[in-house]
Every structure is written in C-alpha cells, then in structure tokens.
Amino acid sequence: MSFKFNFGVSDNGEITSRTANSGSDDVVALPCENLQSSESVAPCEVVPISIPGVSSAVFDAIYYRGQRLWKRQIDDVQFQLAQQDDMTDDAEDSAIKQAMAEGSSAADVIKGVYEGGLKTWECSMDLLGYLVEHGDELRVALSGARILEIGCGTGLPSLHILKNIASTSVCMQDYNKDVLELVTIPNVLANAAFDPEDGVMGDSVHVEDDTESCEIDIDFRRTQVLFGADTDRIIGERETPELTSEEAREADMRLLERLEIKDRCEFIAGDWSKIEQEVRAQGREHSFSLVLTSETIYDVDSYARLHDLLSCVLAKPDTQSSSAYVPMALVAAKSIYFGLSGSVLSFQQYVQRRGVFDIASIWQSGGSMGREILRLTWNLS
Numbered sequence: 001m002s003f004k005f006n007f008g009v010s011d012n013g014e015i016t017s018r019t020a021n022s023g024s025d026d027v028v029a030l031p032c033e034n035l036q037s038s039e040s041v042a043p044c045e046v047v048p049i050s051i052p053g054v055s056s057a058v059f060d061a062i063y064y065r066g067q068r069l070w071k072r073q074i075d076d077v078q079f080q081l082a083q084q085d086d087m088t089d090d091a092e093d094s095a096i097k098q099a100m101a102e103g104s105s106a107a108d109v110i111k112g113v114y115e116g117g118l119k120t121w122e123c124s125m126d127l128l129g130y131l132v133e134h135g136d137e138l139r140v141a142l143s144g145a146r147i148l149e150i151g152c153g154t155g156l157p158s159l160h161i162l163k164n165i166a167s168t169s170v171c172m173q174d175y176n177k178d179v180l181e182l183v184t185i186p187n188v189l190a191n192a193a194f195d196p197e198d199g200v201m202g203d204s205v206h207v208e209d210d211t212e213s214c215e216i217d218i219d220f221r222r223t224q225v226l227f228g229a230d231t232d233r234i235i236g237e238r239e240t241p242e243l244t245s246e247e248a249r250e251a252d253m254r255l256l257e258r259l260e261i262k263d264r265c266e267f268i269a270g271d272w273s274k275i276e277q278e279v280r281a282q283g284r285e286h287s288f289s290l291v292l293t294s295e296t297i298y299d300v301d302s303y304a305r306l307h308d309l310l311s312c313v314l315a316k317p318d319t320q321s322s323s324a325y326v327p328m329a330l331v332a333a334k335s336i337y338f339g340l341s342g343s344v345l346s347f348q349q350y351v352q353r354r355g356v357f358d359i360a361s362i363w364q365s366g367g368s369m370g371r372e373i374l375r376l377t378w379n380l381s
Contacts, residue, residue, distance in 0.1 A: 042175055042176070042177075042269065042271045042274065043270050043271075043274050044268065044269075044270035044271075044274040044275045044277070044278045045177060045268070045270055046266070046267070046268060046269075047177055047180045047181060047185070047267040047268070047269050049185055049188070049256065049259070049262050049265065049267065050181065050185060050252070050256070051189070051218065051252040051255055051256065052080070052182075052185075052186050052189075052218060053080070053084070053248075054080050054083070054218060055217075055218060055219040056202075056215050056216060056217050056218055056219065057072060057076055057186055057190070057215070057216050057218060058072070058073045058075070058076040058213060058214070058215050059071060059072050059073060059076075059186075059187075059190050059196075059213060059214050059215075059216065060072075060073055060211065060212070060213050061211070061212035061213065061214070062120070062125075062156060064125065064128050064129060064132065065129060065132040065133070067132065067160070069156055069159050069160065069163075069187075069191055070187065070190040070191050070196070070214060071120060071154050071156065071183075071187055072154075072182075072183050072186045072187055072190070073213070074118055074119070077118060077182045077183060080182065081096070081182075096114060096118070096176065096178040096179070096182070111299075114175075114176060115151065115174070115175040115176060115179075116153070116295075117151070117152070117153035117154070117174045117175065117176055117179030117183065117184075118153070118154075118179060118182070118183055119153065119154070120154045120156060121295040122295070122334075122371065123294040123295045123332035123333055123334065123371055124153070124154070124156050124157060124294040124295065124332065125156070126294070126332045126363065126365065126371055126373060127157045127292060127294045127330060127332040127373060128156050128157050128160055130330070130332075130363055130373055131157055131160055131161065137325075138165070138290075139164070139165050141289075141323060141324075141325035142161075142165055142289060142290060142325075143165070143167050143168070144167045144168070145168050145169075145288075145289040145290065146168070146169050146170075146171070146287055146288045146289060146315075147161055147168055147169070147170045147288060147289065147290045147291070147292065148170075148171045148172075148173065148287075148288040148290075148291045148292070148313055149170065149171070149172050149173065149291075149292045149293065150173050150272070150291060150292070150293040150296060150306070150309065150310075151173065151174060151175070151293050151294070151296045152172040152173060152174050152180075152184055153179060153183070153184070154183055154184065154187055155172050155183075155184045155187055155188070156187075157292050157294070158170045158172050158188075158265075158292070159187060159191045159192070162188065162191070162192050162261065162264060162265065163191055163192060168264070169264050169265070169266075170264065170265050170266075171265070171266045171267075171268060171288070172184055172188075172265065172266070172267050172268070173267075173269070173270075173275065174267075174269060175269070175270065175271065176269060177269035177270075179269075180267045180269055184267060185267060188261060188265055189259075189261075190214075190216060193259050193260075193261050194216050194218075194221065196214040196215075196216055201217075201220060202217025202219075202220035203215065203216055203217050203220075204217075219242075219243065221251075221255060222243055222247070222248060222251035222252070222255070223235060223243065223251070225251050225254045225255055225258075226247060226250065226251050226254070271305070272302075272305040272306060272308070272309040273305045273308070273309075275309060276305075276308055276309045276312045276313075279312055279313060280312060285312050285313065286312075286313065286314060286315045286316050287313060287315065288313050288314060288315055288327070289315050289325075289327050290327065290328060290329075290330070291310060291314055291328075291329040291330070292329075292330050293306070293329070293330070293331050293332070294331070294332035294333070295332070295333060295334070296331070296333070297331065297333045297342045297343075297347045298333075298334070298337040298340045298341075298342040299340060299341055299342050300341040300342050300346055300350075301341070302342075303342075303346075303347060303350045307350070307351065307354060307356070307357075310329050310357070310376060311356050311357070314327050314328075314329055314376075314378070315327040316378060317378060317380070326377055326378075327377070327378070328375050328376060328377050329357075329375070329376040329377075330373055330374070330375055330376075331347070331373070331374040331375075331376065332371070332372070332373045332374075333347070333371065333373075333374070334369070334370070334371055334372075335364075335369075335370035335371060335372055336370075344361070344372050344374065347374070348361075348374065351376065355379060356378070356379060357376040357377060357378060357379055358376070358377050358378070358379050359374055359375070359376050360374065360375050361373070361374055361375075362374070362375045
C-alpha cells in the first residue's frame with residue numbers, strides 16, 4: 001500500500017552515543033566556518049528509492065534479540081564518494097563530502113550541515129529492542145498502519161518493522177538527502193529486497209571472529225535483469241565485462257519495477273519545520289499511527305520544531321475503534337547529553353509546558369549513563 005506525501009517528485013527525480021565528550025565514539029559538535037551552511041534550513045524533498053550507483057555494496061550485520069539486520073559500512077560509503085569524486089567535476093559538493101573534506105567523522109554533528117546520519121546511534125538500538133519486546137502486540141495494532149521515523153539515519157527501527165510487519169508502510173526522514181541515498185535506501189534494499197542469503201551468485205558473506213559482513217553484487221543483478229539466461233554469452237563476447245552507463249540505467253529501472261518494497265516505503269529529506277509546513281499545506285495532518293525517533297533531543301533549540309512536527313503528523317485516537325492501541329510517538333534518548341543543552345528531563349518539561357501531549361518514560365537502561373524511551377500520546381483532558 002502506497003502512502004505518498006505527493007510532494008511533487010519527478011520521475012527522474014558503528015554504534016555511538018551523542019555526547020560532547022572527546023572519546024572516539026562520541027559526537028563532536030563542530031563549527032562550520034568553512035562549510036556551505038546558511039541561515040536557511042534544508043528544504044523538504046521527497047527522495048525516490050534508487051539502486052546505489054556502485055557495482056557492489058558492503059554491509060555489516062547488526063544482531064538484536066536473536067534477529068539480524070544489515071547496515072551499510074561507512075568505509076563503503078566513503079569509497080563510493082571517492083569514486084563519484086573521481087568521475088565528476090561538480091563544483092558543489094554534498095554536505096557529507098564537505099564535512100569529510102574538513103576532517104569530520106561520520107559521528108560528528110555539524111549543525112545546519114550534517115546531523116550524524118551515517119552512524120548508528122546507541123539509542124536507536126534501544127528503540128529497536130523495545131519494538132522486538134513488544135512485537136506481538138504491535139504486529140496486531142499496526143497492521144495496515146503508517147509509521148514515520150524522524151531523523152532515521154541508518155533506519156534500523158524502520159527496517160525491523162518493514163521485515164516483521166508486512167502490511168505496514170514506513171516513511172523515513174533525515175535532515176540530509178545524502179544520508180538517505182547513501183545509507184538509508186541501501187539498507188532497505190539489503191534487508192527487504194537484495195538479501196544476501198537468497199543465494200544470488202556474486203554475493204558473499206564473511207564471518208570473522210564475532211563480526212559478520214556481506215558484499216551484495218549489484219552488477220550481477222543488473223546483468224541478470226537485462227540478459228537473463230544469455231548473460232554469460234553476452235558478457236563473454238565483450239572486450240570488457242562492464243555495462244555501459246545506458247545499460248546500467250535501464251537495468252536499474254527494471255530492478256526498481258520489480259521491487260515490491262517500493263510501495264511500502266518513502267523517504268523525506270529536510271528540516272522538520274519545512275516538512276511540517278508541507279504536510280499542513282497539503283492537508284495531510286495526523287497520518288501516522290506510530291512515530292519513532294532516537295537521539296534527536298540533544299539540543300533544546302530543536303524542541304519546538306520536533307514538537308510541532310509530532311503534533312502535525314501523529315494520528316488522533318479513534319474513539320470508535322475497539323482496539324486498545326492509541327497513536328503514540330516513541331522518543332529514545334540519553335538521560336543527559338554532557339556538554340550539550342538537551343536532556344530527557346528538559347524535553348519532558350518542555351512537552352508538559354506545551355500541554356499538547358502526555359509524556360511518560362516507559363523504559364530506562366539504568367546505570368550512570370542512563371538512556372530512556374519516552375512515550376508521547378495526545379492529552380485528551
């Protein structure tokens with residue numbers, strides 16, 4: 001079931017924790033004097049699902065509660081960016097390429113430029129675990145539902161839902177279009193379309209110590225969809241086995257036509273305020289029965305935009321329904337973000353002052369560096 005925002009797209013159209021400490025796994029809020037930032041925020045843009053423009057892609061396995069998801073390696077993303085840089089003379093680099101050129105890592109957050117979407121943040125794993133723990137009840141309650149993940153990055157919670165609740169539709173939002181194209185969409189394809197366990201020739205799975213990775217052969221799939229049983233003969237008769245750019249485009253179009261998953265997912269890039277404006281302009285408020293977000297409250301300056309987007313997109317309770325489920329937003333976060341302005345307590349206080357939602361902590365990790373999951377539901381009083 002498709003649930004497009006209809007924003008006007010044309011047809012061609014490492015787990016870390018967000019703190020400001022200087023450890024190797026910590027986020028660093030960097031200045032952006034030399035990066036192409038401006039006072040304006042990223043516009044709202046629908047990003048069409050596409051086949052990665054590489055011959056193959058490498059993914060790491062993420063294990064959780066007896067299940068596994070594939071997540072694209074950051075090194076593989078950097079390799080793709082280097083290839084694209086060699087092949088093009090574009091004067092304007094993407095936000096991610098700007099950041100990496102300045103010596104930033106995938107875990108660095110550069111306000112207004114790059115929001116750390118290449119990394120898998122610690123609290124997204126907490127959210128993933130919560131979805132698994134409550135899988136039976138959610139599978140029933142969310143049958144046929146629409147789900148939004150805000151600030152999705154690698155998108156593990158959404159990937160879990162796509163794999164385990166077949167009738168749902170998922171919208172995945174990130175500030176950076178680059179993140180969606182380089183990580184989010186490839187992750188969706190690896191987990192829901194190009195599973196390396198399907199036994200496709202050319203795919204390879206590597207196990208070393210306690211880690212598992214796979215390389216998905218995209219070019220093999222391209223040749224198969226173009227030439228079928230004649231692949232070996234046609235490719236063997238050529239001086240070089242590579243597809244032409246025209247053949248690759250045609251193959252990608254055919255592969256996309258066959259993807260059943262494309263009707264269940266949508267990808268939106270841009271700032272929360274711009275997305276809210278577009279949703280309201282189209283009269284499509286209150287469309288999502290479940291909204292997920294993790295590691296998005298580390299900056300108090302973002303509270304208003306996040307709150308306003310939640311109040312715009314979260315579905316209202318159906319008073320005529322016999323289901324006990326009520327629409328909710330789940331916010332996974334660190335209890336305290338050392339060196340940064342946000343915290344669970346300050347976000348709770350902000351939500352309570354606004355009076356739109358009831359908010360409660362429904363899961364806590366414990367320990368000195370605590371993490372929590374907050375549930376927001378409509379305040380009906």
